[in-house]
Amino acid sequence: NAGVTQTPKFQVLKTGQSMTLQCAQDMNHEYMSWYRQDPGMGLRLIHYSVGAGITDQGEVPNGYNVSRSTTEDFPLRLLSAAPSQTSVYFCASSYSPANNSPLHFGNGTRLTVT
Amino acid sequence: AQSVTQPDIHITVSEGASLELRCNYSYGATPYLFWYVQSPGQGLQLLLKYFSGDTLVQGIKGFEAEFKRSQSSFNLRKPSVHWSDAAEYFCAVGAQLTGGGNKLTFGTGTQLKVEL
Numbered sequence: 001n002a003g004v005t006q007t008p009k010f011q012v013l014k015t016g017q018s019m020t021l022q023c024a025q026d027m028n029h030e031y032m033s034w035y036r037q038d039p040g041m042g043l044r045l046i047h048y049s050v051g052a053g054i055t056d057q058g059e060v061p062n063g064y065n066v067s068r069s070t071t072e073d074f075p076l077r078l079l080s081a082a083p084s085q086t087s088v089y090f091c092a093s094s095y096s097p098a099n100n101s102p103l104h105f106g107n108g109t110r111l112t113v114t
Numbered sequence: 115a116q117s118v119t120q121p122d123i124h125i126t127v128s129e130g131a132s133l134e135l136r137c138n139y140s141y142g143a144t145p146y147l148f149w150y151v152q153s154p155g156q157g158l159q160l161l162l163k164y165f166s167g168d169t170l171v172q173g174i175k176g177f178e179a180e181f182k183r184s185q186s187s188f189n190l191r192k193p194s195v196h197w198s199d200a201a202e203y204f205c206a207v208g209a210q211l212t213g214g215g216n217k218l219t220f221g222t223g224t225q226l227k228v229e230l
């Protein structure tokens with residue numbers, strides 16, 4: 001049972017480059033979300049999706065785009081990378097969008113922007 | 115807005131000793147509370163959750179947590195720590211968003227070191 005799969009595990013970008021962080025889940029979860037983890041700040045919500053075709057912004061959405069064309073996939077796009085986006089990114093999913101539905105996390109993508 | 119405070123950044127315990135990790139939350143309504151554990155290079159794994167009912171909740175790996183509304187706390191405990199428990203632990207409170215999603219607000223984490 002794969003759960004939540006994120007690729008790549010590591011990525012180094014130059015300022016201004018673009019890239020897509022991939023996230024896929026095989027649990028038929030309705031809800032998916034992206035968090036970034038920075039030292040001393042815990043995890044912060046970037047974007048989320050309550051179902052295919054529906055996305056919305058979290059608390060730190062600037063510089064990131066998302067789409068949800070299928071239930072399984074929820075890619076995160078950086079259009080023009082900046083050093084402030086150096087972070088570890090986690091994709092998470094849950095059965096429902098309700099706030100008592102536990103999140104299942106991927107293993108993360110460590111991104112460095114130089 | 116909700117917030118979570120984990121006052122201890124680092125804790126070191128001897129293997130076999132008891133453990134308590136502190137968590138204080140701020141939330142306007144009945145909180146949904148979670149504890150997650152993160153091993154190096156891994157994602158977060160759910161240890162336990164509290165929604166309502168019994169204030170002492172049991173989780174995986176022998177962990178338990180007690181919800182105390184009067185103290186706005188949700189401390190994590192384990193009677194006897196194993197070396198494999200060394201990891202970072204995050205407390206979180208869940209909130210519903212107006213867009214229909216939910217947001218977990220995390221504390222900054224407590225790094226647990228276990229001495230053999």
